[in-house]
Structure formats: C-alpha cells, structure tokens
Amino acid sequence: MTQSELAGFLQQAAHYPADAGKRRNALFAQTATREAAVLLGMVCRDSQWQVLLTRRNAALPEHAGQIALAGGRKDATDTNLTHTALRETAEETGIGAEHWQTFPHFQPYYTPSGYIVSPVPALCAGNPPTFPNAAEVEEIFYLPLSVALDTRAYETRTLNYNGNRLNTPALPYLHYDIWGLTAMILYDLADRYRQHRQASGACGLPF
Numbered sequence: 001m002t003q004s005e006l007a008g009f010l011q012q013a014a015h016y017p018a019d020a021g022k023r024r025n026a027l028f029a030q031t032a033t034r035e036a037a038v039l040l041g042m043v044c045r046d047s048q049w050q051v052l053l054t055r056r057n058a059a060l061p062e063h064a065g066q067i068a069l070a071g072g073r074k075d076a077t078d079t080n081l082t083h084t085a086l087r088e089t090a091e092e093t094g095i096g097a098e099h100w101q102t103f104p105h106f107q108p109y110y111t112p113s114g115y116i117v118s119p120v121p122a123l124c125a126g127n128p129p130t131f132p133n134a135a136e137v138e139e140i141f142y143l144p145l146s147v148a149l150d151t152r153a154y155e156t157r158t159l160n161y162n163g164n165r166l167n168t169p170a171l172p173y174l175h176y177d178i179w180g181l182t183a184m185i186l187y188d189l190a191d192r193y194r195q196h197r198q199a200s201g202a203c204g205l206p207f
Helices: 003-013 019-031 081-093 180-199
Strands: 034-045 048-056 071-073 115-124 137-144 155-161 164-173 176-178
Touching: 003 115, 003 180, 019 155, 019 164, 019 180, 034 081, 034 180, 048 081, 048 176, 071 081, 071 115, 081 115, 081 137, 115 180, 137 176, 164 180, 176 180
Parallel strands: 034 115
Antiparallel strands: 034 048, 034 071, 048 137, 155 164, 164 176
C-alpha cells in the first residue's frame, strides 16, 4: 500500500462504523470519566508499513506488562486529544510530534479503569530512532500493518465484566499476546479498512 493510499484511508476511517468496539463500549460506559488518547502510529520500516506498539513496564500500577499503543491521560495543558497522543508518544518512545502526519481520531473507547480513550491515527514516512522511557516502557516493537488489517489473524476471547459476557478480539503475533483495548482498536481498524475497500469497489486482500 502506498503512502497516498494509506493516508486516503486514514482520512476517511473515522467515518466508518466500528460495531465491535461499540458492543464493548456498552459494558463500560457508566464508569468512564477521564479522557485519554493513544497514537495509532504507522511507520515505514523494511519497505512495509508497521504499527508502533509498546510493552508496558511490569512495575506500573495500571496495565503492567501489557501490549499497548503509546498514549495516556489528557493533561490540562493539552490543546486537544491529538496533542495528548503526540505528547505521550514523545514521552514514551522518544519520537517527536514533528515526525507524524495525523488524521481524525476514532470514536472513543471506554475502559473498566474509567478512561475514555480516543485513538489518533498517524503516519510516519520514515523510521525514526526510538528512545523508550524505561519508567513506562519495557520494549518498543512493530506489528506489520498487513497482519493488523487481516481479520483472519485475530482470535476470539470472552470478556467477563459485572456478570456480562462478550466475545472480543485478540491478536497473537510472534511471542506477543495483544489483547484488551489494543486488540480492539486494531481489529476495528481492520474492519474500517474492509468497509473502505468495499466502498471503493476493491476486491480481495491488498497484500
């Protein structure tokens, strides 16, 4: 996929419905009060688009050791959610805001820990060096976008919350277990891309 094609999709992606995410949101809507944003960042590495992911520090009080998109809670000084996602990404990975082309953020996702998380899609045409913040990030790694966009690559797991059960996506990749909100955002990205290709009359997989 060319940069122009990917940018064209991301410019429109927020307009496509993400039904799986909406079903998940219904479980947590009443508890979500704190705004946050994550960067759904895609960089061009080894001649292919790849998604920037982190493995969180195992000593963190929340979501320790989990696979995550870079991001965090919105500060009072942030001008908007895109600012939040870019600031947090720079703090966690060392990749500054100047490297990213951003697009309209997706519908927010609610979490059982009380956050309202908005994913901000972004592209980086290069492969900037990373400097992980050891206090927050154990590891930075990359997931091929071709894997993330292939709905067949996802498993189904059952989420239990307050007596409710919901099937949610999980994405195994190498030795990584991508689940929870991160897997949900990636799966919804794949579903949006499927709808985008249908709308444009494309057939089959693009990779």
